[in-house]
Amino acid sequence: MKVMESFFGTSMQRKCTKTRFLPGRPPLPSETGGNHAQTDDREDPHMRTLTAILAGTAATSALLLGTGPALAAGHVQQTGAHIATIQVFSSGDIYRVELLKQADVDQAVRLMNGQATHPGIPIGDIVRGSSGVNTGYDWHIDPATFQWADSTAEACDGQPHEVSNAGEWKVKQYCPWTIKVVAVTPEN
Numbered sequence: 001m002k003v004m005e006s007f008f009g010t011s012m013q014r015k016c017t018k019t020r021f022l023p024g025r026p027p028l029p030s031e032t033g034g035n036h037a038q039t040d041d042r043e044d045p046h047m048r049t050l051t052a053i054l055a056g057t058a059a060t061s062a063l064l065l066g067t068g069p070a071l072a073a074g075h076v077q078q079t080g081a082h083i084a085t086i087q088v089f090s091s092g093d094i095y096r097v098e099l100l101k102q103a104d105v106d107q108a109v110r111l112m113n114g115q116a117t118h119p120g121i122p123i124g125d126i127v128r129g130s131s132g133v134n135t136g137y138d139w140h141i142d143p144a145t146f147q148w149a150d151s152t153a154e155a156c157d158g159q160p161h162e163v164s165n166a167g168e169w170k171v172k173q174y175c176p177w178t179i180k181v182v183a184v185t186p187e188n
Contacts, residue, residue, distance in 0.1 A: 083185050
């Protein structure tokens with residue numbers, strides 16, 4: 001009982017003074033003679049902490065999902081395609097990708113706001129011959145193949161200006177590993 005008291009505190013000891021049961025599982029009626037011990041969980045500091053954490057998590061989730069009374073700062077409501085402006089750290093080069101899926105838009109916003117780090121590698125198939133939304137280059141990422149990844153092959157890591165050289169860029173995808181999303185804007 002002393003081990004349980006030191007781990008769970010005195011209110012847990014109060015709840016299980018007559019019986020032994022697994023932590024996290026209330027005693028069965030057969031273990032308590034049919035009567036459950038009634039305690040006020042509001043007095044338990046562990047329960048208050050857990051309740052506060054759960055309430056905060058629920059509120060944050062509601063805000064990020066747009067189901068709460070207000071949207072979280074930086075959350076983008078679905079209104080069509082968006083453009084993510086991405087900076088590659090090692091060179092400072094910037095390129096742009098069109099995001100069609102709301103999940104990709106939301107992840108880009110989380111990355112931009114520092115609310116997430118994974119998945120954080122942009123990857124998609126290279127389309128040569130037109131810049132699309134990727135102004136300043138002669139290529140763009142096919143928006144239908146774009147996704148955020150946790151890991152990718154090293155062969156598709158590099159700088160945006162390197163992708164422009166089709167003779168040297170041997171793979172069909174681009175996936176820079178060290179990036180920062182600097183903007184997410186609706187496509188006009």
